[in-house]
Amino acid sequence: MDLTLSADQRALRSGLRDVLAELWSAERLREAAASVAPSRTAPSSKDWRSLAELGVFGVTVPEADDGMGLGLADAAVLFEELGAALVPGPLVPTVLAAGTVAGAVDGDAVVTMLDLRAPVLLVEHLDVATHVVAVDDEGLYLLPSDALGATPVETPLDPLTPLWVVPAGRDVPGLGERIGSAGDAAGWMRSGAVLNSAMQVGVARGGLDLAVRYALERVQFGRVIGGFQAVKHLLAESLVRVELARAAVLVAALTIDDPEVGGVEEAVAAAKVLADEAATLGGRSCVQVHGGMGFSWEVLAHLYLKRAWVLETCFGSADDHAALLARISFGHE
Amino acid sequence: MDLRFSQSEQEFRHGLRSWLAETIPTLPPRPHRDDWPARRAYDTGWQRGMFDAGYAGVDWPAAHGGLGATPTEQLVFLEETAAARAPYVGANFVGLLHAGPTLVVEGTDAQRARYLPRILRGDDVWCQGFSEPDAGSDLASLRTTAVREGDHYVVNGRKVWTSMAQVADYCELLVRTDPDAPKHRGISWLILPMSTPGVQVRPLRTAGGSSEFSELTLDDVRVPVENLVGAENDGWRVAMVTFSFERGTAFIGEVIDSRNILAEIASIARSTPAPRGGTLWDDAALRRDVGRLTADVHGLWALIRKNVSEAAAGMIPVQGASVFKLRFTESRQKIGDLAAHVLGRSALAMSDLPGLAGGRNGHLVEDRVTTLAYTIAAGTSQIQKNILAERSLGLPKEPRWTSR
Numbered sequence: 001m002d003l004t005l006s007a008d009q010r011a012l013r014s015g016l017r018d019v020l021a022e023l024w025s026a027e028r029l030r031e032a033a034a035s036v037a038p039s040r041t042a043p044s045s046k047d048w049r050s051l052a053e054l055g056v057f058g059v060t061v062p063e064a065d066d067g068m069g070l071g072l073a074d075a076a077v078l079f080e081e082l083g084a085a086l087v088p089g090p091l092v093p094t095v096l097a098a099g100t101v102a103g104a105v106d107g108d109a110v111v112t113m114l115d116l117r118a119p120v121l122l123v124e125h126l127d128v129a130t131h132v133v134a135v136d137d138e139g140l141y142l143l144p145s146d147a148l149g150a151t152p153v154e155t156p157l158d159p160l161t162p163l164w165v166v167p168a169g170r171d172v173p174g175l176g177e178r179i180g181s182a183g184d185a186a187g188w189m190r191s192g193a194v195l196n197s198a199m200q201v202g203v204a205r206g207g208l209d210l211a212v213r214y215a216l217e218r219v220q221f222g223r224v225i226g227g228f229q230a231v232k233h234l235l236a237e238s239l240v241r242v243e244l245a246r247a248a249v250l251v252a253a254l255t256i257d258d259p260e261v262g263g264v265e266e267a268v269a270a271a272k273v274l275a276d277e278a279a280t281l282g283g284r285s286c287v288q289v290h291g292g293m294g295f296s297w298e299v300l301a302h303l304y305l306k307r308a309w310v311l312e313t314c315f316g317s318a319d320d321h322a323a324l325l326a327r328i329s330f331g332h333e
Numbered sequence: 334m335d336l337r338f339s340q341s342e343q344e345f346r347h348g349l350r351s352w353l354a355e356t357i358p359t360l361p362p363r364p365h366r367d368d369w370p371a372r373r374a375y376d377t378g379w380q381r382g383m384f385d386a387g388y389a390g391v392d393w394p395a396a397h398g399g400l401g402a403t404p405t406e407q408l409v410f411l412e413e414t415a416a417a418r419a420p421y422v423g424a425n426f427v428g429l430l431h432a433g434p435t436l437v438v439e440g441t442d443a444q445r446a447r448y449l450p451r452i453l454r455g456d457d458v459w460c461q462g463f464s465e466p467d468a469g470s471d472l473a474s475l476r477t478t479a480v481r482e483g484d485h486y487v488v489n490g491r492k493v494w495t496s497m498a499q500v501a502d503y504c505e506l507l508v509r510t511d512p513d514a515p516k517h518r519g520i521s522w523l524i525l526p527m528s529t530p531g532v533q534v535r536p537l538r539t540a541g542g543s544s545e546f547s548e549l550t551l552d553d554v555r556v557p558v559e560n561l562v563g564a565e566n567d568g569w570r571v572a573m574v575t576f577s578f579e580r581g582t583a584f585i586g587e588v589i590d591s592r593n594i595l596a597e598i599a600s601i602a603r604s605t606p607a608p609r610g611g612t613l614w615d616d617a618a619l620r621r622d623v624g625r626l627t628a629d630v631h632g633l634w635a636l637i638r639k640n641v642s643e644a645a646a647g648m649i650p651v652q653g654a655s656v657f658k659l660r661f662t663e664s665r666q667k668i669g670d671l672a673a674h675v676l677g678r679s680a681l682a683m684s685d686l687p688g689l690a691g692g693r694n695g696h697l698v699e700d701r702v703t704t705l706a707y708t709i710a711a712g713t714s715q716i717q718k719n720i721l722a723e724r725s726l727g728l729p730k731e732p733r734w735t736s737r
Contacts, residue, residue: 001338001405003639004646009334073334212726227729229715232722236659239721243656247635248628254336261336270631273624322624323617329627330599 003250009077016054016078020085023047026300029086033159033303043089043128045107052107056082056091061099066106071257072191076198076249083202083279084209086300086307088160090125092195092314096188097133100179101142112145113192114172115314121166123150124310133179133188134172140180140188141173148172158306190268191256193315197249197275200311201242204278207286207304208238215289225289234285241278248274266328269321276318279308336638338409345402346409352386353417360420366543373458373500376423380455389453390429397437397445398453404644408585408637415586424497428452428459432505435522435575439563444524448503460501462492462525462549463572470716472507473516473569477551479508479523481558486510486523488531488554494710498534498547501527505575506556511566522568522575524560531555541702542683576712584661585637591661592630594668594700595623601693602675613675622671629664633657652725655717662707662714669701 005013023043043051051057059075061067068074075095082091090112094104103109112129114121116136123132129145150164166172180188212235215226225231252271255264283305287294294301312318338346360379364371383389391410393399402410422429433452436445451457468475477490488508495504504525511519525532531554536544563571602613602623613619640653673680676694683702685695708714722728 001336001342001408001638001642002334002646003336003635003642004334004648006334208726212728215728224729226722229719229731232726232728233715233718235726235728236718236721239652239725240656240659243652244629244632244636244660247639248632250334251336251631251635251638254334258336266627266631269624270628270635273628274632318625319621322621322628324624325627325631326599326620326624330596330623331603 003247003254005077009074012055012074013077013081016056016081019050019054020081020087023050024085024087029160029300029303030298032088033297033300035159043087045110045128048089048110048128049107051087052105057095057098057107058105059095061105065099067099071253072194073250073253073257075195076253079195079198080202080205080246080249083199083307083311084206086160086203086206086303088125090129092192092199093133095195096192097131097142101131101133103130114148114166116172121168121170121172122153123148123164123166124161126150126152126164127162132176134176135185135188136173137185138173138182139178139185141176142179143172143176147175158303158310160303160307161310189315190264193268193272193321194249194252194256196311196315197245197252197271200275200279200308201246201249203304203308203311204238204242204245204275204282207279207282207301207308208235208242210300210304211235211238211286211289218291231289234289238278238282238285241274241282245271245274245278266325269325269328272316272321273318273325276308276312280305280312283308338405342403342405342409345406346413349388349410349413350417352388353413353419356382356386357417357419363420369497369499369544373424373497376420376425377455377458379420379423380425380429380453384454389455390433393433393449393453394437397449404641408641411585412589415589421586424458424500425452425455427461427497427501427505428457428503431461431575432459432503432524435505435571436562438574439522439571443559444562448524457502458497458500459503459505460495460498460527460547462495462504462506464492464494466491466493470713472572473520475507475509475520477506477508478512479510479521479556481510482555484558485555486521486558486561488523488525488551488556490551492549492551493537493546495534495547495549496545498527498549499536499544503527504549507568507572510568514566517569519566520568520572521565522562522571523556524562525551525554525556526560529554529556540705541699584657587665588630588633588637588661591633591665591668592627594672594697595627595630597693597697598668598672598675599623601672605675605677619671619675626664626668626671629660629667633661633664636660652721655712655720658712659714659717659721662704665704665707666701669697669704672697673701 055068056078058067059070063069093113094111097111098104101109101111104111109130110128111131111133112123112125114123114132114134116134126145132143132145134141148166150166153163153165156163215231216224218225248271252267255261255267286304287301290299290301293299364375390399391402392407395401436448465475479486479488504527506523506525508521508523509519510521531552533550535548537546537548539545605613607613636657679686679694680698683695683698685692723730
């Protein structure tokens with residue numbers, strides 16, 4: 001049993017950190033958030049290929065298929081970094097589709113997803129996507145991104161997550177090719193929930209780092225506000241949630257990598273509940289610690305909270321996962 | 334990174350599991366919680382049984398009579414004993430988890446030879462004399478004095494929150510030996526035999542109604558100088574060594590308890606009719622609450638495994654213990670509240686009531702009250718948050734208010 005990062009994992013992480021510091025700096029984030037045209041918010045296809053070169057999309061794809069042949073736990077380490085840097089784009093669906101959709105490993109294909117079970121059908125990042133994977137309880141369906149006839153949402157909540165709405169009544173499975181069974185769809189949702197949770201841990205950590213830096217700079221009453229216990233405790237509470245969620249996400253990923261350990265569904269549900277909590281409450285605290293500036297568009301605090309609010313709706317809500325966990329653990333009735 | 338246990342860890346687990354399966358059914362019934370001599374006899378008897386079977390001092394080095402188990406084996410030990418509902422360390426807590434490990438690191442050879450084997454065998458019970466009426470979170474402001482007179486210290490003062498004092502043989506005692514030094518620098522760590530004249534024990538009733546703790550009055554108590562552990566006036570550092578053992582893995586069994594209580598809450602909810610038909614378990618909000626607290630249990634268990642892995646890799650856990658304690662204690666109190674929610678007015682009795690939750694309300698209500706102490710003992714949640722904010726996040730330290 002070992003839950004510490006291996007030397008390889010640390011190297012993978014620091015390689016990605018270096019690239020993200022260039023590709024997706026705070027200045028770039030601010031610029032993207034200020035942009036009116038949604039297409040300017042996502043990574044360019046050049047950025048996307050830089051991520052692909054590091055192996056981000058093919059991390060769990062076998063080496064024979066040009067991937068890195070690593071596990072979901074390794075992917076989770078990378079996705080925490082992508083979350084911490086608030087990298088936009090359909091990252092989780094693309095990595096889930098890699099190995100199935102040609103070109104995804106290299107960054108040539110960009111895959112977004114559509115959860116058909118939602119009452120309103122919304123798709124993220126349709127402009128940069130080449131493909132859409134639609135999911136329902138019966139299976140997975142692959143469509144070209146222009147097949148949906150979707151229209152852009154005028155004002156998305158998160159300026160870095162542009163949205164499109166699919167007209168009601170459209171037979172989406174009929175427009176696509178069935179590429180996975182009901183079991184594959186369940187597996188897609190489980191692995192997706194883990195990577196989405198890893199991103200949430202990153203969002204929570206990134207928001208906490210930002211808040212700590214601000215608390216060490218901002219002076220009121222003649223001292224930095226980070227010296228006040230009320231602020232210290234708010235930030236310490238965020239740290240506790242980050243650490244708890246990170247441990248739960250790693251265990252969930254490792255459980256998927258090694259199913260003999262058992263308890264996959266419980267581990268995944270717990271990770272999603274704790275990661276959503278860490279990111280949403282952490283994002284709120286980040287805004288709060290920034291005071292009035294936290295409510296401004298110029299400071300990045302709101303972007304962390306808004307991303308947390310986006311990701312908490314993906315791959316099942318925390319409420320859904322909590323209900324599932326109670327049912328698996330203690331029975332339905 | 335992996336979640337598997339090695340061959341030798343699995344063998345350790347299976348050996349322990351079969352010993353527990355044989356031994357637990359032969360134990361006498363648990364004594365009443367207020368019968369201290371019986372509790373001492375029960376807890377030390379269990380310790381003696383573990384000693385005879387070779388399981389005493391699982392985390393102690395083999396050179397000092399312990400098992401010298403790896404951090405992962407310690408985790409396996411605590412997991413298996415909790416799962417088998419074996420007795421907890423109880424009266425042996427301070428000896429096994431505080432004083433003994435402190436003597437291993439800081440004691441003289443003579444002190445180790447004299448005290449350690451007796452702790453492992455369950456012969457001696459220790460208690461803790463650290464806190465005082467005016468020295469709680471600000472422990473370093475303690476005022477109990479020890480004045481050197483020849484080959485003795487003469488000790489005067491008061492100590493509180495001393496568990497098991499009524500039945501203890503020794504007390505790990507913090508005293509002020511230099512009243513003129515800065516508060517952290519004038520403290521010494523002494524071994525006090527509880528039979529020494531001048532030691533008075535007054536039970537302190539807790540909110541839970543039991544007398545788990547006592548107040549000690551020390552009136553011209555003469556302690557031999559050979560009972561000094563570490564150097565004179567170096568007791569604060571020695572106490573920090575003691576605390577480093579406390580915030581580690583002591584709560585592992587309790588995480589398993591948390592899950593058991595959640596199962597009990599679900600079971601009571603399933604058998605309790607709801608006012609408008611069906612049962613309480615039909616309430617989706619209740620199931621979500623149970624699910625969220627179950628997620629906490631999973632997260633805490635993951636965190637334990639992460640902390641243990643870090644210890645096994647020789648990393649010094651900086652924040653793991655504080656993170657764990659903060660979340661575990663908060664979560665455990667929420668579980669107590671949720672139990673009370675499903676019990677309804679049956680949560681008003683700490684003794685068992687007849688009826689649907691029959692025989693099950695008492696210990697859940699007692700647990701709800703007992704866990705009030707969890708966010709206070711061993712470093713309050715507020716102190717833990719200061720520790721994390723300062724040591725992990727690098728925020729400014731609290732100002733050094735002087736209390737003397």
